[in-house]
Amino acid sequence: MSTISRRDFGIAAVATMLLPVSAARADDTAIHIDNFVFEPAKLDIKTGTTVTWTNRDDIPHTVVCAGKFRSKTMDTDDSFSFTFTAPGEYKYFCSLHPHMTGSIKVG
Amino acid sequence: MSGHDHDHHNEDNGVSRRKVLECMTWASTGVLWTISGGVPRSLGIVGSAAAAEPAGMTFLQISDSHVGFDKPANPNAIGTLEEAINQVRGIPAKPSFMIHTGDITHLSKAKEFDDADRIISQAKLDVHYVPGEHDIIDEEVKLYKERYGKGTKGAGWYSFDAGGVHFIGLVNVVDLKGGGLGNLGNDQLEWLENDLKGRSKSTPIVLFAHIPLWTVYPQWGWGTEDGGRALEYVKGFGSVTVLNGHIHQVMQKVEGNVTFHTARSTAFPQPAPGSAPSPGPMKVEDAKLRSMLGVASINFKQGTERLAIIDTPLQG
Numbered sequence: 001m002s003t004i005s006r007r008d009f010g011i012a013a014v015a016t017m018l019l020p021v022s023a024a025r026a027d028d029t030a031i032h033i034d035n036f037v038f039e040p041a042k043l044d045i046k047t048g049t050t051v052t053w054t055n056r057d058d059i060p061h062t063v064v065c066a067g068k069f070r071s072k073t074m075d076t077d078d079s080f081s082f083t084f085t086a087p088g089e090y091k092y093f094c095s096l097h098p099h100m101t102g103s104i105k106v107g
Numbered sequence: 108m109s110g111h112d113h114d115h116h117n118e119d120n121g122v123s124r125r126k127v128l129e130c131m132t133w134a135s136t137g138v139l140w141t142i143s144g145g146v147p148r149s150l151g152i153v154g155s156a157a158a159a160e161p162a163g164m165t166f167l168q169i170s171d172s173h174v175g176f177d178k179p180a181n182p183n184a185i186g187t188l189e190e191a192i193n194q195v196r197g198i199p200a201k202p203s204f205m206i207h208t209g210d211i212t213h214l215s216k217a218k219e220f221d222d223a224d225r226i227i228s229q230a231k232l233d234v235h236y237v238p239g240e241h242d243i244i245d246e247e248v249k250l251y252k253e254r255y256g257k258g259t260k261g262a263g264w265y266s267f268d269a270g271g272v273h274f275i276g277l278v279n280v281v282d283l284k285g286g287g288l289g290n291l292g293n294d295q296l297e298w299l300e301n302d303l304k305g306r307s308k309s310t311p312i313v314l315f316a317h318i319p320l321w322t323v324y325p326q327w328g329w330g331t332e333d334g335g336r337a338l339e340y341v342k343g344f345g346s347v348t349v350l351n352g353h354i355h356q357v358m359q360k361v362e363g364n365v366t367f368h369t370a371r372s373t374a375f376p377q378p379a380p381g382s383a384p385s386p387g388p389m390k391v392e393d394a395k396l397r398s399m400l401g402v403a404s405i406n407f408k409q410g411t412e413r414l415a416i417i418d419t420p421l422q423g
Contacts, residue, residue, distance in 0.1 A: 035385035036386060037385070057385070057387055058180065058387055058388050060213075060214060062244075072246065073214065075214060076178065092285070093285030095283055096240045096241075096283075097240075098284055099287075099288070099326070099328035100328075101285050101286050
């Protein structure tokens with residue numbers, strides 16, 4: 001519990017420095033993994049948004065974007081978050097099941 | 108080196124036979140196949156076939172034990188692995204050795220590897236492993252290689268000879284590319300080409316790896332991106348058998364002199380390709396589970412190029 005709130009505080013603090021005060025948490029976004037699919041598989045977000053992936057399958061998955069981010073192996077109900085601080089298109093996949101792919105457009 | 112060319116079998120015939128094979132392997136719990144010169148003949152359901160006296164060398168294949176898995180599809184994957192090993196211990200004629208085609212553990216935890224070792228060693232057989240994708244997800248990616256990688260190359264590939272057969276264990280679960288399938292990679296393929304160079308074309312070859320080396324169902328990632336290159340290298344050999352796991356069900360295909368076969372899991376079944384929203388663990392009635400788990404026994408009779416695969420479920 002305390003870890004989560006501390007992290008949230010950290011994001012809010014950074015956002016306050018870089019962006020208008022209101023921009024921080026409202027845009028944070030969730031992606032679920034169900035049946036070996038990232039949902040939504042395509043996402044448009046604003047710079048500074050934090051995306052959290054949660055694995056709801058009975059099989060572990062990962063989220064990997066070459067050179068950008070790489071989650072640990074997520075067992076059932078585990079999550080991974082990444083804050084997108086630079087615009088661009090991020091294509092990612094599950095390194096265990098590479099047919100699982102997704103992309104995020106950060107603008 | 109022999110310059111002997113092996114004819115491809117009649118393609119029409121092959122296709123219809125393949126269809127029959129697929130139907131049969133999905134419909135029944137265990138079928139004994141005898142392959143003679145690349146042409147499969149079914150000898151019947153396992154119960155009756157198992158009674159037939161095997162001659163020559165016999166080895167076993169177990170796969171996908173997923174030690175550590177405890178989800179509804181099988182809350183006791185350790186228990187069903189124990190049952191499989193008990194079944195192995197009960198085989199009257201001791202097999203020469205066993206191969207494990209990967210996913211020994213579910214999450215690559217040290218305790219899962221320990222539990223797997225403790226149980227599998229009860230078979231009192233040499234075991235030749237290749238890793239599944241579930242065996243290389245510890246943070247430092249070192250546990251599998253520490254335990255099973257001695258004397259292997261790269262991510263854990265190797266070959267050995269037994270009973271006149273050349274066995275090659277391949278790794279196709281490392282360095283997977285987004286949007287792709289299983290992957291062998293250049294280093295391994297070059298090694299494979301060299302490993303086969305100069306070998307008599309009459310040597311029976313067994314290739315084993317976790318993910319099917321043939322394309323079973325790419326929509327679910329069931330295939331190996333560069334598997335075709337590996338199959339090129341074994342093309343001229345008179346008898347080639349490809350043994351895989353990963354898909355947790357028996358499936359078989361014959362192309363020319365190559366027989367492809369996948370083994371059941373000892374942990375949980377997965378759905379037939381395309382029959383479910385995803386390849387995830389398939390929850391079946393408790394009473395049915397053990398009929399969908401099991402081990403395979405493979406018998407080579409020297410000189411006749413006959414190879415028989417018996418898939419035996421834990422029950423049923």
